[in-house]
Amino acid sequence: ASNILLDGCFRAHLSDFGLAKVGPVGDKTHVSTRVMGTYGYCAPEYALTGKLTTMSDVYSFGVVFLEIITGRRVIDTSRPRDEHNLVQWAAPRFKSKKRFREMADPLLRGAYPTKGLYQALAISAMCLQEDATMRPSIADVVMALDYLTGVAKPSPTPTPQQQSPSPSPSPTPTPQQQSPPKEEDDATD
Numbered sequence: 440a441s442n443i444l445l446d447g448c449f450r451a452h453l454s455d456f457g458l459a460k461v462g463p464v465g466d467k468t469h470v471s472t473r474v475m476g477t478y479g480y481c482a483p484e485y486a487l488t489g490k491l492t493t494m495s496d497v498y499s500f501g502v503v504f505l506e507i508i509t510g511r512r513v514i515d516t517s518r519p520r521d522e523h524n525l526v527q528w529a530a531p532r533f534k535s536k537k538r539f540r541e542m543a544d545p546l547l548r549g550a551y552p553t554k555g556l557y558q559a560l561a562i563s564a565m566c567l568q569e570d571a572t573m574r575p576s577i578a579d580v581v582m583a584l585d586y587l588t589g590v591a592k593p594s595p596t597p598t599p600q601q602q603s604p605s606p607s608p609s610p611t612p613t614p615q616q617q618s619p620p621k622e623e624d625d626a627t628d
Contacts, residue, residue: 479525479526480499481498493577495571497580498568498574500577500580501563501565501566501567504562504563509525509542510546513526533560533564536557542556558587559587565583
């Protein structure tokens with residue numbers, strides 16, 4: 440995520456993805472340009488084929504999103520050996536909702552909507568499927584993120600006008616008068 444820069448309007452810009460030019464070898468006369476990428480962000484199939492696809496991009500997005508959720512770097516050799524690679528560290532935790540809170544950025548100190556964390560981790564996990572055909576399309580990711588922004592928003596505090604009784608009694612409360620659904624803190628698998 441260190442290659443993602445924000446401008447004054449908080450628009451993201453990618454920097455230094457690492458196009459590597461390989462010079463001619465032997466009797467070849469052309470120069471080849473191949474995307475090298477950064478270890479940890481590249482999809483497993485890219486390592487095998489050297490070809491980038493939209494599903495490779497979905498995988499890379501899943502890695503960046505996981506970095507944001509966890510507050511960890513994709514590769515961090517300052518951590519214990521079994522925690523060096525973020526995706527490998529997260530893989531067993533994705534399998535159990537009981538372990539989801541372990542993946543939340545500790546700087547948040549638990550101040551986040553549990554449902555939002557679960558949804559965010561589900562999006563990241565779907566993007567990080569080893570089998571590229573099992574990953575969602577980028578359109579599906581965008582739709583899930585749109586849903587997530589609705590889940591993660593705190594309920595608006597009613598204004599004094601909304602708290603006062605309405606002039607004409609209504610048998611059904613308006614959406615502003617309804618209580619938000621309670622979140623489950625002790626989720627099960």
